[in-house]
Amino acid sequence: MKNIKQIITELAKIESLPIILVYLVLMGVFIITAPKVFTSYRIYMSFLQTVPPLLILALGLTLIITAGEMDLSFSAIIAFSGFIFCFIFRTFGTPWLAFILALLSGALVGYINGLLVAKVGVPSIMATLAAQFFWNGLTILLSRGLSWNIKEIRPYFIHTLFVGRIGGIVPAQSLWGVGVAVFLWFILNRHTFGEHILFIGDNVDVARVMGVNVIATKIKLFVFMGVISAFAAILLTLEMINFWTTQGAGLLLPTIAAVFIGGTSIAGGYGTVIGSFFGAYIVGSLEAGVVASGIGGYWTRLVTGLVMGSSVALNIILHKEKGKGLGEKLKESVFLKGLYEIKNK
Amino acid sequence: MPEKRQFKNAVIMNNIEKYFGNVAALNGVNFEVGVNEVVGLIGDNGAGKSTLIKIITGVFPPTKGELYIRDKKILLKDYNVKQAYKLGIEAVYQDKSLGEKQDLWRNFFIGRQMTNRLGFIRVREEKEMAKKIMFDIIGFRGAGITAESKANKLSGGERQGIAIGRAMYFDADLIVLDEPTSALSLKEVHKVLDFVRKIKDSGRACVYISHILSDVYEISDKFVVLDRGKVVSTIKKTEVTLQKLNEFLLKYAHEK
Numbered sequence: 001m002k003n004i005k006q007i008i009t010e011l012a013k014i015e016s017l018p019i020i021l022v023y024l025v026l027m028g029v030f031i032i033t034a035p036k037v038f039t040s041y042r043i044y045m046s047f048l049q050t051v052p053p054l055l056i057l058a059l060g061l062t063l064i065i066t067a068g069e070m071d072l073s074f075s076a077i078i079a080f081s082g083f084i085f086c087f088i089f090r091t092f093g094t095p096w097l098a099f100i101l102a103l104l105s106g107a108l109v110g111y112i113n114g115l116l117v118a119k120v121g122v123p124s125i126m127a128t129l130a131a132q133f134f135w136n137g138l139t140i141l142l143s144r145g146l147s148w149n150i151k152e153i154r155p156y157f158i159h160t161l162f163v164g165r166i167g168g169i170v171p172a173q174s175l176w177g178v179g180v181a182v183f184l185w186f187i188l189n190r191h192t193f194g195e196h197i198l199f200i201g202d203n204v205d206v207a208r209v210m211g212v213n214v215i216a217t218k219i220k221l222f223v224f225m226g227v228i229s230a231f232a233a234i235l236l237t238l239e240m241i242n243f244w245t246t247q248g249a250g251l252l253l254p255t256i257a258a259v260f261i262g263g264t265s266i267a268g269g270y271g272t273v274i275g276s277f278f279g280a281y282i283v284g285s286l287e288a289g290v291v292a293s294g295i296g297g298y299w300t301r302l303v304t305g306l307v308m309g310s311s312v313a314l315n316i317i318l319h320k321e322k323g324k325g326l327g328e329k330l331k332e333s334v335f336l337k338g339l340y341e342i343k344n345k
Numbered sequence: 346m347p348e349k350r351q352f353k354n355a356v357i358m359n360n361i362e363k364y365f366g367n368v369a370a371l372n373g374v375n376f377e378v379g380v381n382e383v384v385g386l387i388g389d390n391g392a393g394k395s396t397l398i399k400i401i402t403g404v405f406p407p408t409k410g411e412l413y414i415r416d417k418k419i420l421l422k423d424y425n426v427k428q429a430y431k432l433g434i435e436a437v438y439q440d441k442s443l444g445e446k447q448d449l450w451r452n453f454f455i456g457r458q459m460t461n462r463l464g465f466i467r468v469r470e471e472k473e474m475a476k477k478i479m480f481d482i483i484g485f486r487g488a489g490i491t492a493e494s495k496a497n498k499l500s501g502g503e504r505q506g507i508a509i510g511r512a513m514y515f516d517a518d519l520i521v522l523d524e525p526t527s528a529l530s531l532k533e534v535h536k537v538l539d540f541v542r543k544i545k546d547s548g549r550a551c552v553y554i555s556h557i558l559s560d561v562y563e564i565s566d567k568f569v570v571l572d573r574g575k576v577v578s579t580i581k582k583t584e585v586t587l588q589k590l591n592e593f594l595l596k597y598a599h600e601k
Contacts, residue, residue: 190465192458192465196455208426211457
């Protein structure tokens with residue numbers, strides 16, 4: 001008996017083990033319900049091709065939510081930075097200049113978000129919602145609502161580097177996704193920047209009296225998120241060889257779902273990069289899995305809702321802190337805080 | 346044991362004023378803490394105790410007045426929490442001392458991490474040092490608590506012990522305790538008072554704020570009474586009994 005208990009406590013120390021199990025169970029279910037599709041390597045290659053932009057956004061958003069903030073503008077950065085990338089490439093024919101300026105455009109959006117949130121004190125859910133409209137609107141204005149094809153970029157090295165097929169099979173962007181995940185895991189768990197994010201999300205007063213520069217850290221965080229979103233935009237645009245004005249619109253809710261399925265705390269102060277990694281792959285695999293299982297595409301959203309609801313409930317049950325119930329956690333939640341502030345204005 | 350501290354006063358405040366908008370929180374305060382002195386800061390709610398110590402710890406600057414630390418005048422516009430750390434001033438707040446969901450080793454070093462050149466934390470060294478602080482400096486005996494425990498696993502008294510240990514590790518000359526015992530059980534209060542005695546025994550100074558007068562009386566060398574932003578009295582412990590002090594304070598409570 002005691003041994004089993006010990007094993008369980010040891011296992012509980014592994015970051016995000018529950019969500020990794022959820023992912024494996026889900027894949028197991030799909031292998032049973034759609035053996036033809038899910039025993040072939042092709043479906044997995046297709047996940048590795050389509051999920052990375054969502055994954056990279058979810059990884060960045062993990063840091064934002066850990067800090068007790070929210071970002072709703074990343075979907076607009078997917079469009080805006082994607083447009084900048086295409087525009088610069090088509091105008092000057094230099095992909096690396098396009099790459100750098102696209103990243104800078106993401107940084108700019110993030111910097112303005114950061115200023116509004118940290119300096120002016122606008123709740124992040126509102127500041128970034130406004131930003132989403134603004135930058136999406138600007139993108140439509142600049143692109144005159146048209147989509148832009150950039151098939152001329154195919155022969156360039158940048159295309160091979162980011163979205164080429166390794167050995168003719170594995171999409172390169174999947175490795176970039178893993179790279180970003182490893183990098184962000186170290187940033188959040190081993191770097192002073194990440195530790196400051198954890199404490200700001202946990203209790204901003206503690207962070208302040210312990211000498212953390214809260215304003216500068218939050219601005220840096222939003223800039224960071226902007227650059228990460230722009231990188232996701234570049235991967236998406238390169239993979240599609242195309243820019244269209246609504247690209248990114250469909251990524252907003254799945255990205256947020258991925259982070260919460262992964263187990264990052266809505267109350268701030270705790271975030272898991274590994275959880276978001278698997279959360280993104282769960283969200284990204286559901287549609288194909290549900291369709292292939294033969295129960296029909298109409299079920300996808302319903303199943304996503306079920307998986308998200310049960311994952312979040314599972315995480316809260318597993319991580320229930322001493323004397324702290326769900327009610328209190330919800331009271332601290334960034335969404336309710338945002339709504340409360342909206343109500344009071 | 347305690348190394349020699351080459352100054353007479355840890356802090357001197359001269360005619361300090363602090364306004365929040367038009368409201369005067371402090372109005373011409375003079376305040377002194379000797380090199381190895383425990384000062385009990387007492388006064389009713391809203392008397393300005395918290396404002397006073399936040400000026401000392403660099404959380405915000407005063408509107409007017411002079412501040413001396415280690416007998417040297419401070420340039421107020423450059424003074425902040427980090428600067429206060431450098432000058433050996435540490436604070437332990439009632440409920441703002443520890444990040445609840447964070448490991449204890451993170452709580453020891455937040456804001457002052459041991460890092461490599463790229464800003465990555467030397468986790469192993471921090472954990473080792475956290476253990477040392479817990480067991481050697483504060484004699485921590487919490488059952489089942491290690492440097493990797495989360496702060497929310499600790500009792501209230503233990504949390505204050507961790508915060509006091511952190512302050513001592515960073516070699517503070519002056520440790521400010523803001524209501525460290527409110528909301529604690531009697532047994533926990535005694536733990537905290539023992540920690541405060543360790544501060545005194547190690548040659549450091551301490552400013553102790555509490556409205557539980559018996560606690561303040563037990564450990565302080567000197568009492569400073571604040572009322573509506575002014576120091577109304579400074580009394581040495583040798584000059585007053587607990588009962589007299591109590592009566593004296595009641596007089597100010599009645600005036601409101």
